[in-house]
Amino acid sequence: MSEHGPLAGYRALDLTDERGALAGRLLADLGIDVIKVEPPGGEDGRRRLPWAGDLPGPTRSLTWLPGNFGKRSVVLDLETEAGRASLRRLLEGADFVLESFPPGHLGARGLGWDTLSREHPALILTSITPFGQTGPRAAWKATDLTLMAAGGAAFVCGDRDRPPLRIGVPQAWALAGAEAAVATLIAHHWRARTGAGQWVDVAAQGVVVRTLMSETGFPVLHGGFFPVRHGPNAPIAGFRRRVIFPVKDGHVAFLLSGGAVGAASIRAMVAWMEEAGEAPSAVRDKPWDTWDYAGLQALSPEVTQAEFDGVEAAVAAFFARRTKRELYEEALHRRVMLAPVSEPRDLLDSAQLLAREFFVAVEQPGAGSLSAPGPFARFSRTPLRGGPAPLPGAHAAEVLGVEREPWRSTPDAAPPAAPFAGVRVVDFTWAAAGPIATRYLASFGAEVIRIESAHHRDPLRTLHPWKDGSPGLDRSYLWANYNAGKLGVTLNLARAEGRALARRLIRAADVVAEAFTPGVMARWGLDYPTLVREQPDLVMLSTCQQGQTGPHAHYPGYGTLLSGLAGFYAVSGWPDREPAMIYGAYTDFVACALGAVALLAALDHRRRTGQGQWIDLSQLEAGLQLLAPALLEEAVNGRTWGRRGNDDPEACPHGTYPCVGEETWVALGVETPAEWRALATLIGRSGWGPDPALASVAGRRARVREIDAAVAAWTRARDSEAAARLLQEAGVAAAPVASCADLHADPQLAHHGFFVRVEHPVLGTAPIEGWAFRLPACPPVWRPAPLWGEHTERVFGEILGLGRAEIEQLREARVLW
Template structure:
């Protein structure tokens, strides 16, 4: 058991982090700072290039006025050092000798050429965890590519799937790619730290932004290997059997979106909605009698027609126009409806939900002019709460302070006895997790932990089938609960148990698993686990040292705590939908259950932080993870634009605060596009030269004319050829990859992104790999897509010690279902 001082100190309180990242990786260091680490941001003499990113304080650019910098340098100290200067490099080497983590997002190979690479620094400090974030990873055919947020989203497939069918692919106007990579990098840093606690040695964590972004396709990168029909860009609806099932409707004062309420696990939500409509409107009895849980499947099978859906669509369209967004939100919470108003970020900031949860944190402004309101903690910890206090630093603000502290020993450089040649155990070997999570935001987190050694037992039930089992990509384009590539990708490397939690004996088996576990997870609506007799109090009664994480859309408290749904609805409420739109057009939003992809990372980080706290103190704890609150960390610059400037973000399509031209341009072929981002006059000259248009060089600021000329010139060209041409000149450009392109993408294949696994029905299947490359403790490779309940006996007998006769009795009585 740790001391009282251990219990009071931050999770990473002893750690020092040297952070050389720019706008491509700042979030990683900020997450470590939120966990208590001392993060020293190293800036070049002119200041970090992240200071050039908008929006700006009061709309006026300046190196100390970038709200992007304020957003992601919060919690850090700043020192100015020039990696090209010999004396400054010596200072960096002295910092490295005493550091616990080193973060960098430079061009692969540049720091090594300057004597600051992984091999150089670990020779000085063998315990150092060295994290590299780069557009395409440290090696591979595109390792040297120039990149930007827009081109990174294009390379990872997420851009292609977002936007309107008949328009160019569309990005979220607040940069997202860096945050996907930064959150992955933070998880990777913590995993390497857990390995270091076993061996005393650090290692290299290699993060590819492209690979991180692929999670935002919701595993549609597997379309080609699974022989699934390729995903297409469809905003405001979903296609089933060739029929567009509209999910976006106009409300009295804006827009509202539906969840996928026509799947086996969600059809009852449509029945609830129609019952509400029927209180004031005539509803066709056929709609009330429809089996909405099978509706999408029946369209695919040809057992329903377009006209069957249009009757519902017409009714929904007429009804929603009579309701305000506030009314729709209130009824969604009250009646547990699968719908959400599409709020602007400003509306969420002013909401009673964030107010009652006291979510925002107040931090001193870097300019000394009062305080700024930031997004609060990404998760709420009962025993080790996050404290967000330090503002973003001014350039070189801590130069003298840091130089006085150069003489330091690493906090985690404990000597390890015995030979060190053998490959160490995986970082989380011995950690036991009982996983009641479902869909993606939770299972994606526990998949990551399982990849790195945790023993994860996934509990599900045929009584309430996981929604991820009934969405594509399917094996051979055939809807089957055991054929979903998405489900298997989120759940490989786990043991699969089926259990009826509504049965008293099922509850007792679940409690047995909790007694065994270090961590218990769940992502049901607040109160559901209590209905099963498996609420936090019941779990802690049988295992007082348990770490229990509950992940929901809005958190465990507040007036919207009962808001139900998936990541597409949370994206609607948190402003993502509105921030990915064409001016004057309906909100498009990012693809799929977007906030699920973000929360998967924060759930994993929260569990790792709680495990670190328990290692130091012996204490378990409760974690309240609100998907909406965590996702707001991907929108912090826009959040600050409102709380500091009072300016609500409006749709800007693919334009950028700083770069121009900056857009997605049609190329030769059907629905083929290229993303181009020009950030400087030098890149503009290079673009003009690559296109043989030197006469354009002086016309960069004639935005409309440049866009028209570029679009006309590029349209007949092949996207891949043009990408290569522009990259040769150092211009950030990338073909917008669709889902079949991803499976053939050399940079993903180089990192082993696609893994073929065995499957008891189909013989073999495909899943995505871990998105992290750890040099000393690589992820456990998945070998099998395991079926529901396939490990019932192995777990109940081998782990819990129940007899074969007892297990057979439970199976016969349907308790293991």
């Protein structure tokens, strides 16, 4: 438990298992007293592989520990009246409850929302389930693999000639936990202003969908094209572009692109090759400014696949003669967008992470001293504090024996329209991580003013998918999706007059968010140390690739590269193949939720104390929160978590299997003896069920090829929907492997209204992604993303009081566009 942090003073009861553990961990990091309520014998996750030193023990699971650092524990048997009575006493002093039981489980024990809300009307109950509390698939069982399939991520991970894959370290429940933390804090802000609690319903499937970046836009904007598995390559409609390249000691990720995204980087790369005498004619004198996504997709006569392949081959040959470290260090110096495909050991030895003291020593009862990933963000005024994970029931006396009064809000005099009504955010972020973080606030009532410049346009305005496949500043689905609900202004920050206007806007704001390379805001006089002198209550989020400090803080790049640097590529793919690229900028979709959590915590601290603060969110460090088991496996056991396809040491069979039709698959995972017997009967191998040699996961893994062949023979005779339904009816976790087109027809996503139709002046009614949670007391309000400069006159006129003539003068002077 932490007595520090921006949320110190609150208490949460954590009834989750692995399906929600990270939510409680994040709240504990932020200072909330998180009490883990476990069944007799402790939560099942404590027995997950791998173990520290390969020895079992209640606090030795390297999979369980990262989600439970900093919590306290009590053991209660909720199947007994005595256990439920003890929980009710704890509820008297609780501000939050987190749970991950199947829908209806708590209600059947007299602890459902109807009961809790009557007894504790200010309580916030957050439920984390695979598919939400209601809908046609609410009762479906799920594993990490089946959620990655149902959410579309597996369809685009792996190699085209092999089955779809999940990311090598389980992600779905951690993603859901981070999203649950965001949703819980939004509900808390509503409670602070109204006094009303609510039931927060989080569905893991929708969180997985959000990681797909542009993919869900293709079916509605591009028609037939949609991404599929692409191995080490990034797909563009009708075009192939390698991202992961082999080198002497592993692989690197390199952004081989021109245009606004990569022209400067590729020119620096060619100059480097020329200096080394390794630049063949294939890379010389190319029109890099036009070799952007638009040019590549159009496959104009100036850019053919064959010509591009020649450039790629020359670059690949240059890389093959060097090591990861050689290439990365020189790329940092030359500002070439290149990153090593890091193994866990590379991360433990990272000069950047060591300089920032990211890894922290934890004295873990039952396991000894561990080196574990540290806080997900740095807070200037209320630093986050971690701590060891608890032994089962270790804090029973101090928790059960002491009464506590819950926190009481002081509601607004007049009910607000939304949780963040009246909050103003000046948003200098770009790409995905920062804009999605501020989008949470915009959709729940904040006035978010997006600052853009004609000199450095947000690359999302230039990236596909576009309306009707034609590029344009207001035609990108990515921009429209990640900036929904914001106001948009254009401002020339290279001019002193532009910076003065930005400063005036900030004086009228509560929050500033920015994603520039460290030092840019300081050169403009818009850095936190400067701003806070006039605005001590200002909250500022700075989010960049590797944080504000350290030798690699100025690293240029995008989430596509950072996902390699952070280790996600190295653990994903088949053991006999190259690493598999994860579609899109995966780390952005971890960092966005953690950035929002940080902002919401800082805003609550500001409301209670009047104090603002500066948040340094390294997207690398945020991403590593979701690779903690692999990092601990390396640090504690000296064993590298390598690529393993869909193999799982605690489930068999466990994979994706072909169904009727082209590129149709079903994912399934069998963990328990009961599930195995049910599967064996379903596929016509009833003799396997009682076979003692196959009763254990280890026994089945010894015959996995035979079992996989039998399962595949059964699935090939059925379509994926029917196969998944039959498996679920038998009690086996399964789901169709959804393509981006399938997601738009998914009955569970449709039930929750995940895709939201917003009328956009250019895109029309193309659906954007909503959130993977439901807040019934304060649902989000959706408005379209701004057109280029759409609200410039409104913002500078209404907020700063500039007259129309003055605005026109500023336009003529190119201070505004």
